[in-house]
Every structure is written in C-alpha cells, then in structure tokens.
Amino acid sequence: MSLPWTPEEMMAIAAARLLPDGRTCFVGIGLPGTAANLARRLHAPDLVLIYESGPIGARPPVLPLSIGDGDLARTADTVVPTHEIFRYWLQNGRIDIGFLGTAQIDRFANLNTTVIGDYRSPRVRLPGAGGAPEIAAHAGETLVILRHRRRAFVARLDFVTTVGYLDGGDARERLGLRGRGPTRIVTDLCILEPEPESRELVVTSVHPGVAREDIEANTGWPVRFAPAVTTTPEPRPEELEALRELRARTEAAHGRPSGE
Amino acid sequence: MSLPWTPEEMMAIAAARLLPDGRTCFVGIGLPGTAANLARRLHAPDLVLIYESGPIGARPPVLPLSIGDGDLARTADTVVPTHEIFRYWLQNGRIDIGFLGTAQIDRFANLNTTVIGDYRSPRVRLPGAGGAPEIAAHAGETLVILRHRRRAFVARLDFVTTVGYLDGGDARERLGLRGRGPTRIVTDLCILEPEPESRELVVTSVHPGVAREDIEANTGWPVRFAPAVTTTPEPRPEELEALRELRARTEAAHGRPSGE
Amino acid sequence: MAEIVGLREAVAALVRDGDTVAMEGFTHLIPHAAGHEIIRQGRRDLTLVRMTPDLVYDQLIGMGCARRLVFAWGGNPGVGSLHRFRDAVEHGWPRSLELVEHSHAGLANAYVAGASGLPFAVLDGYHGSDLPVHNPDIRPLTCPFTGRRLAAVRAIRPDVAIVHAQRADRRGNVHLWGIVGVQKEAVLAAARSIVTVEEIVDELDAPPNACILPHWTVTAVCPVPGGAHPSYAQGYYDRDNGFYLAWDGISRDRERFRAWMERCVLGTEDHAGYLRAAGITLPPERTS
C-alpha cells in the first residue's frame, strides 16, 4: 500500500536514494539539503555531510534554512574555516559526492546560476556561483537536483557558471578536472544521466505517472530517452513519512515572518 | 653598587634592553629566548612573544628548552598551526622584531646555519635554516645574538642561509624584502650596527671591561668602529637578579639527563 | 592595539567614503549593527567585499552606499532573491553597481592571500566557467613543476574589515567560535578593523586552539549585544529565520524598503533602537 505523494516529494526521495551510506557529501542549499538529510534518516545514517560554511559531519535535527545554520555547527564533528573547506577537503579530493541545485541546465549538464540575459545588463540577476564551480570540478561525482521546467532546461545557457561536460564528448576530460562530473540529474519528472560517449543528458528513469510528453514539453531541447528507460520506484511509506516528519519539524522550528 | 657579572649575562641583558614594550617579537631558540623572556620580566611586560611552533602571546614561567615547550602553549593567548604563523603573522608583516641566533655571520650580517665546508660534503653539518630566512625577510627589523668568536664572525660564509644586507649598499632593498633587516648584533663583547650607507657592521657599543683588541682578535675581518663608540651600561642589579632568578627556575624545572 | 569604543565612534573614525570594506560572517555572526551604522552615517562609494552578500549588503546597496561589489553568492539564503541587489544590477537603482564576481573558493582563497601578505592565491578552479571572462582579478597560472593549469586570484586587502564576534576581553582580545567563515582572514588582511561583540568579559578562557584575534590585530572593539541580528551568535541567540522571510516582502518594493529603513535604521540612534523599532525579540538558542 502506498500513500499519495507529490512530484516534489518524489524528487526529494529519488535524490536521497542516490546517496550511499558512509560517503562524504558536499551539500548545497535548498533541495540538495533536503535530499541529503532525508538520506541520513533512511538508508545512510553515516553519510558525512559537509557544508561550505565549515561544518564537517553535521547532523542537523531539522532542515537548515541556510548552509550556515547553528544546528550545523552544533552537531558537526568539527567546524573549520571556509577557506579550509575548499582547500583541504574539496580541492584535495576528499569529497565523494557534490550535490547541487541550479537555475538553468543545458543538455551537457553545464549550469547557470549567474544571469539571465547579458552579463553586464541582465534581465534577471541570479545569486551567482557560490561553491558550485569547484564542487562540480573536484567532487568524485556530482548530483544535480532541480524542478523540471522549460525555462530551466534550456538549449543554450546565457552564462556558464559551472561546467558539466562543456560541449560533450571528452571535453571535460581535456579540461583536466578531477571529478567525473554530473552523473545524475534528478527532477520532479524524471532522472537524466549523461550518455556514455556523447555525454548528452538522456532520460533514464521516469517518475510514476509522468508521460514522456510531459518531459519533452518541459525541456528546452529535443530531449532523448535511454534505450532502456525504467520507471522510478514510487515513494515507499517509510520514505514519505520520514520526509514529511522532517518537513513538519523544520516548519515548526523556523517560525513565521518577523520584524516587518 | 653593581654585582659582579659575566660576559654571557651582559650579552643577554644588552639584548633584552633592545626589545621595547608592546611590540611583537618572533623568538628563535636559545639566546634570543633568554633575552626576550628577560625583557618581559623587566621593562616590557606587554612584549608579545610569538614562536614558530604556533604560540602567540606566550608567557613562559621559565625559559623553554625548545621553541615548542608545553609552557608556551599553556600560557599563550592562542596557538595556531605552524603554517599559519609563517603566513598570517610573519609573511603578512605583523611581526615587529625578529630575534635570531646563528652559527656564522659576515660583515654584512648575512647568516650561515647550514654547513661549514662544501654543501654536499660538509666538514660540519649545522641544523639548517629553520625559520630564519623568512624571519629576516619579513620582520620589521631583526636582532641577532651570538657569542663573539673568530670562527663565528667570518670574512666569508660557506653558505648563505639567511640574508642580511647581501654585499651591502642597497642590495637588500633591490631584493625587495619587506623588513629593514638586522639592526643590531649583540655579542658577549659588544654591539654592532650596520653603517647607514655601506651596511657594513661596525661596533657601536663596547661592553664594560672589553678592549677594542678583544673585539678585533675575535672578528674574522678587519672590524671597524663607529665614530662615536659608547660603552654599554653595565648590568643593573635588578637586571642581573631577574636573569639569575629566571635561569635558576629554569634549571630546577628542566631536570637532569634521563633514560641513558 | 584595540580600543574599546562605541560603534558610532568606530564607524565615524574608521570607515571613509570610497573605502574597500569587507564585512564577513558566513550566515553566522554577520555584522548587521555595523552595516546599519554605516547607513546612518551616510557613507558613499564603498567597494563592498563579501563571500555572501545577503541582507546586510542588500540594505547597504539599496541605500546607495556602494559603487562596487566583490562577491561570490548574492541571495537571501533559503528564501530567494536579494531584491535591492537585483534592482541595482538590473535597473541601476538607486545607482549602478559594478560587479567583481568570484566563486566561493576563489574569494576565500583571495582572502587567505590577503591575510598571508601575498599578492595572489593559487587554486585549481574556474575551469571552463565564464566567470574569468568578466573578472580581471582571475588569471590563468601554470604550475612551474608539473605544468598543470591552475587559476590565480588577486589578493583581497580591504581598507577596513568589519566582523561580529561572541566575546572580547577588556584588552580587546577577541574570541569567536562556531562557523568562523573567513572572518579571521578578513581582519588580518585589512589595514583597519572593527569587531562588534556580544559582550566584554574579564577573561576569555578560550580553549587551546580557539579562533582568537589578538588585541593588537584589531583597531576597535565595540560592545553591541544582538549586533548580528537577524543573523545569529552561537551561544547567545539563534538565527531569526522569520526576519529573512519577512525581508523578501520588505525589500521587494522600493518604497516599502525605504520606509522600513527610515523607520528602523535612519530613524533610530543605535542598535538597541533598531531592535525596538523593528519589534525584534532575539530568538533564544535552540538546543539540538
């Protein structure tokens, strides 16, 4: 028996399943944090969470609103300066999995979190790079999580903030990057993976109830499907309960707007 | 009235007098440590002692035998990693006075602590550079303390470990070093200072009871005297008492040989 | 040698029009009270440096204090956009804002270089990114031993660094703990520094390898209880997450933003006045 669930929940749960126990995971803000902390409550109690603000081995009891919440520092094995996170831990190859969100992604898993439009006079100014360029370069592999919308899955990025596979093929290898690059893109509709040779993202798993046309309509390039597309196993009750319990505790802890 | 005193005591006291209160002093092993800790007990209670092992603001109750003794860590304002000492504190120009010993010195205050003889097959292998090359480069000024012997004050160094004024004149400035370089050499016979133009070391103050001939006989080059040589004020009773008390407590604390 | 003075006096003496000012604190210990005081004193043409220019810089930018921003990530963490930052970049309101844009790794390394007295830092970064195209402070560099292609970033050397910390002693030695970000580097890289603190204590009694700024590295220490709000001070009060949510509404509209700043910052004397005007109660620290 399965509970009813939302595409948002499917996305978080599908992403959480990709995090193996005992590995080190560099956690970005927002959706990656949800998935990583969910994994820790399910099959990966010894997943080591590392945040760029400094905490190593954080075990937050609720979802942090930011990547520098007090819960992260209080529950971490140690807290180091930010520059050390980037040098001794990330750049030194000690992170297994980098986990990123993004505003835009292209078919070779390059990411844009900088601007929509021209850099000097943008239509929309986005927050910028943060840790992403070096996370994607140095983590053993990268997972990307974002909602599947046509304005996010674009044929051409306005700005390449963070490199995935550049223009595909062996372009990433030629750049000399240590990490393997983005291995899975998890959305609220499906999971995409780079095709072995071309490195173009192809759909490998479709979430239950999603039609291929939904994915095509929400992707800004003619998206292809792997020869053997699977259906993502739907959320199990214990997965849903853990996610909902985590979210409920988070809302209770974070409170309502103040100071207006 | 003055107590009888030894040349060794005169040397430590003359050196201690050169350390003004409230400054930051990077302390090498041995004689510099004695002088710096003596200054702290006399006129410079707020002299900030920094040791390359990591302690900042150490206030050791006895003379440390090494530059990494537990007393230094226990009494310091903070203890930082060794690389940080060299980068954030020394290289960043935050040390006023570097205080060095040496095995050999030449007339331009270059120092050799590496080898006597050929580098690849030395007659005597000395300990090596330690922190000296960068202390002498980056500290606001450098003091050098050593016993005045002909084998130490040499016409030509077998090896330039640490630069003073190279071959004199503006050679140091042309090298682009931040600190002013060695400003005083304190021995058990006298004090030498670089002549303003040539940067050759000349005797500026002779310790009480020392003849010019003693200095000449113990210097490996034709040493010159400044136009106005002064006599070093002899140790005052409170200076001698502080030094002797410090040494007595040190001997009591460090104990006798063990484990033979 | 640190002087223990009021924040108004410290900002008046140490922050000048046209200065390069680094206000640091990674989510934790953000020096909001100092930011407000800079706004009250009407500083102009500042170059603002910060890893994560969140609300504190949104306010300074929206009030027209800055002409240039050196940064890596500008958003309202967990909430969304910084509307004043976006308005300045997208529409030049209230004035145009020049951007010098890094990644977190690049900017953190640039602070380390500044604190190390080096003119630049080396990192294995920026490969394939468009960021170096627009930022002349990022250049390629080849390893002289291996030939590996790396990046060089120009050192950050601010005129003034401003940070918030938990405690100082009466001589001005500062102790901070928890998420310490790049604060120590910012202070050691800067020519002058202001540290606001939750309290002045007789003895720091810090653990052996604590993050300490010795008094002789700090220009001014200013006691400002609650001075990090809406950010937090571990051991004192929690992050006011509600304020970050509320800021989205306050800052979205130019008029509403101005009115809020008039009422809570320009119309108040000091940080205590701000907390009263904004109706803030500092959230007690949650024990996990």
Next chain:
Amino acid sequence: MAEIVGLREAVAALVRDGDTVAMEGFTHLIPHAAGHEIIRQGRRDLTLVRMTPDLVYDQLIGMGCARRLVFAWGGNPGVGSLHRFRDAVEHGWPRSLELVEHSHAGLANAYVAGASGLPFAVLDGYHGSDLPVHNPDIRPLTCPFTGRRLAAVRAIRPDVAIVHAQRADRRGNVHLWGIVGVQKEAVLAAARSIVTVEEIVDELDAPPNACILPHWTVTAVCPVPGGAHPSYAQGYYDRDNGFYLAWDGISRDRERFRAWMERCVLGTEDHAGYLRAAGITLPPERTS
C-alpha cells in the same frame, strides 16, 4: 575509515620499504613509538619528511632506515647537534643521506599545498638564500598581477603520514590540541596515515573549532600511551627534557648508540617495553 589496531600491525601494513614517510609533531606530540616500531621492523630506503628532524629521525637515520631526508631544521632542541644525522651527512654512516632542504616557511607551505590538492605553494621567501641552489623543489615564480618575485615550492604528498595525538573515539575520530604544528596538513596530504593516541575515549567532546581528524581521513588509529616520549602530550605528560640532554651522550658515539638502540628498541617488543628498558617515568605535567 580508521581501523583501531595495534601499532605493530599498522606499521607492518602501511609502511613499506622505499616509502615517503612524514612523521610530524613540532616538539609536541612527536610520534616516537611509531619511529621505534619502524626501526624494529627494519624498513629501508625511506624518504623521511619532517620540519624538525630531531631525535626521532636521528634514530631512524642512525639505524639506516632512510636514504633521503626532506627537512628544514635538524638539531637536538636546546641541546645541540643531532650526532647520527651529522654522521650520516658528514661521513655517510651507516649510509649516505640525500638532503632536500627547505626553510620552515617553505616546508610548511609545501605541506599546505599537499593538503590542498595543489601541486605547489607560493611564498614570499628564500630571497637571496643559497637554499634554492641545492633544492630543485624551490623555483622562482612571478605574480601574474603585480610582477612581484616570489618562490614556488613543490607540494609534499607523502605515502604515509604518522602523527601522535591525545585522543580518539571508538570510531577513530582524532582530537589533538596545543601545539598542532603541521600534523593535520601531513595527514590530509598523505595517501595513508597512522595516528598513535594516548587513549581511546567514548566521546571526544571537543570544543567547537578543535583540531579534529575525522575517522574517514585516517587509515589506522593505534592506542599507545606515552607514545610521544621523550616529547610530550599536553594534558597527559610533560616533555622529558632530561632525555634530550642524555641523548647527546648516547648518540655521540656509534657503538654506544647501537647498544642503546639494541637494548631499548630492537630488544623490546613494544612501547611499554621500551619505556621499561630505558627506565623512563613519564614526567607529570607541570602547571604553569
């Protein structure tokens, strides 16, 4: 993932003939017990790396374990020469020793580069010194922004790092405090690591920004009480200054040195045996 094992087993499994081995500890926490175990197991052709090759490397060099030494200062601190080191360099006894010689600043930076995954580090150092003439791992480098002339040093990436620490928990998380030197960098730069500790505890309860090596960065944790002797472990026992004085006599003569090593190291099973054979009582910690 750290395994908690005996020191003999750890050295047997992780230290191989020909390895580059970094044993660190700046006066404090020097891993003497591990050095003795390497001697007992008769390792050969090691490249030994260490800021201050004091007694621990005098013993390894005198017993013929090393073919190369990477270092910055080799003396008996506060006492004088390292006689075994000198004998190897001056007379090739018991075998010749190749030197790769740095300053402390240079070698500390080289460790930082190793721990940072970079092939080299930049420092403002070695100007005018003869050291770069003899060490190809030091090269000139020009700042791409300012043209300033600096030095590059090749990164240190040991095969094995060996350090001593105060405590580990049962999972192998390590906590050290006091003078921490370059130990963290040595471990993070190395492919494998051994950490000897004074004790294993249930909970580290370390302060917020303590120097911690997470269990997944350490290969083996070995409980060896007193394992730093004659060095010290802050919070446990003091430096045995008397032993450093005595070493001058023990090590001055080849025969006397060999006899002492036979009796105290080769003739003993483990560190407890060494302490007994050498008649050592760990000095209690002095309270300043």
